[in-house]
Amino acid sequence: MDLLGSILGSMAGPPSTTLSDKEKERRKVAKVYEEKMKARHRAEMEAFRTKMELEVEKFLKEDPPSSGAPSKTFPPMNQVQRSLLNEICEVAGLSAYSFGEEEVDRHVVMWKQEFLPSEEELACRRRGEKYDPKEIARRKELAKEEEKAAAAAEKAKAIESSSKVSRKTPAPSATYLNKFKGLLDTNSPEAVNAKKSYGMVSAESKKDKRTVEEVQAEIRAKKRAKLSVDGENEDS
Known part of the structure; x- marks a missing residue:
């Protein structure tokens, strides 16, 4: 036997594809x-x-x-x-x-x-x-009531907060009056100075304290002075 034949003889042949009777039965x-x-x-x-x-x-x-x-x-x-x-x-x-x-x-x-x-x-x-339709309807109604109550509580809270802010913040008119309070007070130094600067005369200064006789005498004196001045003008 040559070398090639020896090698081929030592190689294993292909696996058998024939099933056993036991495997066929299974x-x-x-x-x-x-x-x-x-x-x-x-x-x-x-x-x-x-x-x-x-x-x-x-x-x-x-x-x-x-x-x-x-x-x-x-x-x-x-x-x-x-x-x-x-x-x-x-x-x-x-x-x-x-x-x-x-x-x-x-x-x-x-x-x-x-x-x-x-x-x-x-x-x-x-x-x-x-x-359960009835139970579902009851739950819906309860949810609506809770929602309304929550909305009312929120609204009341907002009103209360707004009221607190209003009490803390003075009204515009009050702010204006407070700003010029010193000027509106006639007896305050600020008011007196302001009136003087604007040429204002106090009511007390406007009062005429003279008697009727004094007024008439002053008028007669003014007339005499006027007549005297007119006479001098004519002579000249």
């Missing part, structure tokens, strides 16, 4: 089980679909005013079941919404078109709360 059993599970799942889904279609049909025939049920709540379901139920509701002309936590209590609620839920109800259900 795969066969697994495939049968898988097909069986698929068939079982299909049967369950068909049964579920039939059941939901009957529930929806029954709901459509009900009279909400008499039964008091404008909506219907289904028990918790998995995602596949909810998708199937939503499809059935859509075909029937109903509106369906899902609420709750996934894999815990996620469920579907359906409504007729004439009794569609408000955004307020949807928000309430999404929070996991029970929707």
Whole structure:
């Protein structure tokens, strides 16, 4: 045997692709089980679909005013079941919404078109709360009253603050009077000086304290002086 033949002979051949009888049997059993599970799942889904279609049909025939049920709540379901139920509701002309936590209590609620839920109800259900219209109305009224009370308190506070500022800040007229108070006081030195500078004569100075006789004598004296001056002018 030459060198090349020796090397090729020492090399391992390709792995065998032939399955053993045991492996073939295992795969066969697994495939049968898988097909069986698929068939079982299909049967369950068909049964579920039939059941939901009957529930929806029954709901459509009900009279909400008499039964008091404008909506219907289904028990918790998995995602596949909810998708199937939503499809059935859509075909029937109903509106369906899902609420709750996934894999815990996620469920579907359906409504007729004439009794569609408000955004307020949807928000309430999404929070996991029970929707009670009367309780919601009561809460709204309470919130309005609290808002009014808060607004009134704020207004009263603003009025009180404004009143305090008004008491602290003198009125313009009062400020003006205070500024010239010294001048308005007739007995103050400032007033006397101001009056003198503007040529003002006090009321006391304006009084004529002479008697009638003194006034008449002064008038006669002025006349005599005037006549005397006129006579001198004529002589000259």
